[in-house]
Amino acid sequence: MSDQRHHRHRPEEMHHEKKKSKESKSSRASDQRSSKHHRHEHRHSGLDQSGGYDEMTSRRIQEASCSRDVHQRDRKKESSDEGHGNKHGRSDRRREEEAEKYRHKHRKMERVGDRDKETYRGKDVHVRDMAREDVRPRDKHGRMEGMREQEEEEEEWDRQEMWEFNWEEYRSTLNKIFFRDEDFIVRGTPEYDDFWKFFHRYCKFQMKKSGDQRPARPHHSSPQQKTLGLPDKYDKRYRINFSIKTKDVEEKLKYLRTGSRTNDDEDLTPSRVAEFRLAWLHYIDFCQKQKLQKLAKLRHDQASLPIHQYRDQIVQAVRQHRVVVVAGDTGCGKSTQVPQYLMSAGFTCIACTQPRRIACISLAKRVGYETLNEYGSEVAYQVRFEGSKTDATRILFLTEGLLLRQVTTDPTLSQYSIIVLDEVHERHLNGDFLLGVLRALLRAQEDLKMVLMSATINIKLFAGYFNGAPVIQVPGRLYPIQLEYLPIKQEEQTSKSERLDPRPYLRVMQRIDHKYPGTERGDLLIFLSGMSEITAVVEAGRLYAQQTKRWIVLPLHSTLSIEEQDKVFDIAPEGVRKCIVSTNIAETSITIDGVRFICDSGKVKEMSYDPGAKMQRLQEFWISRASAEQRKGRAGRTGPGVCFRMYDESEYDNFQEYATPEIQRVPLDSTLLQMISMGLRNPRKFPFIEPPAMSSIENSVAFLKEQGALTEEETLTPIGRMLARLPVDVVIGKMLIMGTVFHVIDPVLSIAAALSVQSPFHQSARTNPDAMHARKPLESDHGDPFTLLNAFDEWIQVKAGGRNSSRKWCRRRGLEEQRFYEMVKLKEQFKDLLKDHGLLEGEQDYYYREEERRRRHGERRRLQELKRRHDKGPRKRKVLKLEHEDIELSGGDDDDDDEVDIKDIEFKLKHDLNQLQETSNQTRSFTLRDVLLLKVVLCSGLYPLVAIADDCNTYRRDSEQVFHTKSKQFVVLHPTGVFCSNPEPLQLPHTEGKQGVAQLKGQVSSKHQLLAYTSLLETNKPYLVNTMRIPAVQTLMLYAHCLDTNQDCTRIVSDYWLELTFPESEAAQLLLSSVIQLRVTWAKLLGLRLQESSRRKKDDDDEDDTSRKARKLEKVLARKLTEFLSSDVEYSIRRLGNSEIKNLFVGPLEVGSTANKPVPTLFSGECRPHPTKGGVQINDYLTYNCLQDDGMSVHSFMAHLRNSWTCPTCQVDMAVTLLERLQHQDQCQNKQDVSVDESRQLSGPSSLERLRKPWFCTTCQQEFSFTNTEILKHRRTHAQPAATGEGPTT
Amino acid sequence: MTEARARTKNSDKNRQLEGRKKQGDFICSLCDVSAPYDYLGTTPPYAKSIVLLEKAYVMKDPFAQGKEGHLVLGATCCLCDRCVCLGQDCSLFYTKRFCLPCVLQNIQEFPAEIREEVAKKKPLEKPR
């Protein structure tokens, strides 16, 4: 068979034919390209006898496998790089490109198919009611008699004419015969479109064959005896092992004719229909073979994984031991195969943990596919945002963090029979914690088993931790890698603050160009420590690439947009290499195929935590030997490779053996909180695999106490209990809880979500004036959290508006849309959590009018259809263009706009945009009062993360404003923040600011502000991240853990570092009184809410009462809070110097001191002198008169002056000193609603103790110390069983 | 008929929850390709309009979403009773199922078209 002939029926010709009617420029171009490619393909297979589909099958399978490889890009991107096609060779790559183009054309054709479907749908009327079962007898080969006759008749036909017949004209009739809703292939499905494509190829082939008219073969009559009873004459029909149960064709035709008004169908003779039917059978047969081939390839790939040989050994070991360690390097297949081995060995509830969320999703998908369960839920995943688990799930991939949370609700993890911990060598905080928890659990839960999977790093540590668990070591599949050390010359080395010198890296590119011919494929992957280093090398590399035209340089780091990241998976054109410049993200998390050269800087930037300065620090370190090896290994995944190390071998030898585990580097707050909520009493004794520094534990315990999550005894407070359940930072958790208390939950949810994901604002957009300009309206002069809120709301509006593509909207502003999707999910999840814990009432359903509902229903169907179509095709790997590469930021890059935005569709399917829009509309109508309230709520979490402006900021340029936190001086605004470009709102109003320099320091105003921030981050400078301006005195008074005053309260020191000075004593005292009131009321309300939440959960009948009280209290509080926030008391504020802090207090028992005058006895409460500070401790945060005053006879005098005063709460007139007045207020406030005060945990022990009194219960003959409410409660417990009379009153 | 290598597995309640009764694993005796089958016979439940002309091992199409769609994994050779998959290197169907070794043994009985086809295939080794 000649090559020429072979080409005649190729799909592109077919496509040309189609194009006669539907012209398309782009497809012509791609046709030309693809026909060029076809010439390179040297594949032959028999097509004569088998009706041509042999050849088609092999082609299709090739495509199928290619497309599958592409399909699994996502999976590969994650850690599971196992078991896949070798795509290193040239021909493979070309084949892929070709397949890509081919798929592209297919899509075009599908669209045509759609249109047809639409046209024909209207004509579809009848044919439904016919009996379908075939009753006619079959011949010995299983075919029906009638068919046999037709076949005879058919012989007479001119074959050529048969296949030149314009079948398309009869599509509608054929549809009615073959593709009805109940038939095997249904109209409108992808299979249907696929069939027609097949059919056109089939026709071409048949036509060509009949045109060839080979001389008739000598009739097959062998001299030997026939024993098999095979038919004499070959017919391809005999090759098909099934038949369809369609109603007899002729009968159907007749029926159709009578029904149809046209006589077009005349030409659709029974024999033609029979021929069509045969094509149909061939198509099904072809599909079956194709699928079987797919299955065979899958099995073959599985069997060729290195781990396959260890299958029995692993299963055996797991059966015999409770803990087994499987150590294998990347590419051995452990992540995908071990769970399957366990499942087929009979384990039913298998949990597999992964450090990364995306890995869970992609592994579940892959393992589902490999176990032939792609569309079932036997293999599922569960991550923070979503899950696919059902009752049928046998293998569940979940994150380490999630499994830990499950321990809090299911302490024995009884839902799992075996737990597989993957990637334990990565030593994430949660992973280490989980190891400890599970080790303890093994003792408690006897039938639980564990498999630890790790790279071949530090295996002894893990085996030893589990008492010498057996280790099964699986070799990876690595090709040899040539190693070269190219240390960077002294003069090219750069210090910390300098920009990286890219020259050594350019030399590596040159070296590759010189040494390896361009025809040899293979890309370069450069590992650098951070973004600025990457930018330096990318810029220089691109210049070099422009000259040589042999490179495409692509950056890769986590702050790039998803599309930008995806580019690294695209293909470079012939003769051009990709140079991917990456952080350590490509070390384990992202796997890129086709990398042959590695260039390793040996550096990494890691976040560490400085508990002293309460600051996160991004520092550059040498990597560990383990990471160096890991990086090197990336060159040998698909073929032999080369690794250039930009350091000396002796340096390598001095590297740390393993990277520092996360537990040594990060704050342990959340971990400790979780630990305590699991019932592990002493976190200091937790048996970590490698324990963290004790100081780190102590720091976190102190922080948790400070945040009110832990009591002094280190047990959980009610807030702490709630926080332990929320999968967020303590800071965010507190915001959420306070948000529910004040019923401003929606904006708080949005901000909390926004602060919990990466920023949607691309940093790179800062160099793009258009994007920056478009962003302007989103910016809020209240601060970054409000800007995030604006951006989120605006995005919802754009989505709901529906006129503009939200994708485009984001792109114009340099926003990463993915983050908004994450925010929506997270918000939803927060809401569910708050509802679950009774902090939030379920909302009413949104009601629609009839027509609206119908419209929505139609919309949903349309979206579902779009989604279904999209799900068929994965992201295509594009061929990169040489000149196109320098578009970092998305400004004009609009070419994929007509593509289906699948995220948008999924989003609209999942969420009710009307509802979302409504809540965001509420957000928009904020008054200044609302904003203030919102700030207060946010500060409840953020405090004590506040900073004060430096005195000399007015003399500094906008971008150089300096601030001080309590623990770290001289910090600057992060360049991404709104105040960095516009610090104006931070300054005092001009009228007051225009004072002399001398007065600046102690400037008196009612409008002083502080900055609240979410984190302090040091890179090259210490930065304040996510800042928000807040009113100074109000925030400090509300949240300070310690307020210390002088005698007349004109000086108040907040948390030992900020001093407020009031020119007017009276104003200061009023302020203090209202703070006392507010804080008590607040605590009460919070207590009620938490109480209410537990009741709501239990459906208690008291609900109404508590809620009513809470609502009343809330109203009072809101009013008082507004008053307080808008207070215009004038004061000055300053940061205390170190020496001042040392000599702040008068100290205890200073003889003769005014502070120790006899304590007034007017009030029943105790008035303790503060043990260390001196003065009088009014309550847990306020200490009166303990500050050293500079010599103020006036003040001492004032302290003893009794003034007549009427208590606003109890309306009693009295003559009191200031101290007495403060004390009275503190107590009076507490007494006020004794009946509601059951919140003993919250309003502080001191105030509550005072409300207790001895009480004797006559029923149980016991003495109690009870509050009034407790007495009532206690009585109620007796009331039910025996309705005894009332006990004695108190 | 001997189901030589089609071993039956103990049924599992979890599996049944998935709405699919697995009968056991089908394993091709020539190429070792394996998959759990859930039907053995001629009228597979996931393809109501199709009648198989041989008693075959069938599973629900694992590559398709939805309730419909079947995949015929293989059948037994009409001569030697071997369990073989549908792959072109293991068996062929010509009014009946023949495993490739049996086709080769009786090659003279097959028409020229099939002889040619088999001859072409012979040098091709199984992808193992």
Ligand SMILES: [Zn+2]
């Ligand atoms: Zn086989």
Ligand SMILES: [Zn+2]
């Ligand atoms: Zn046989």
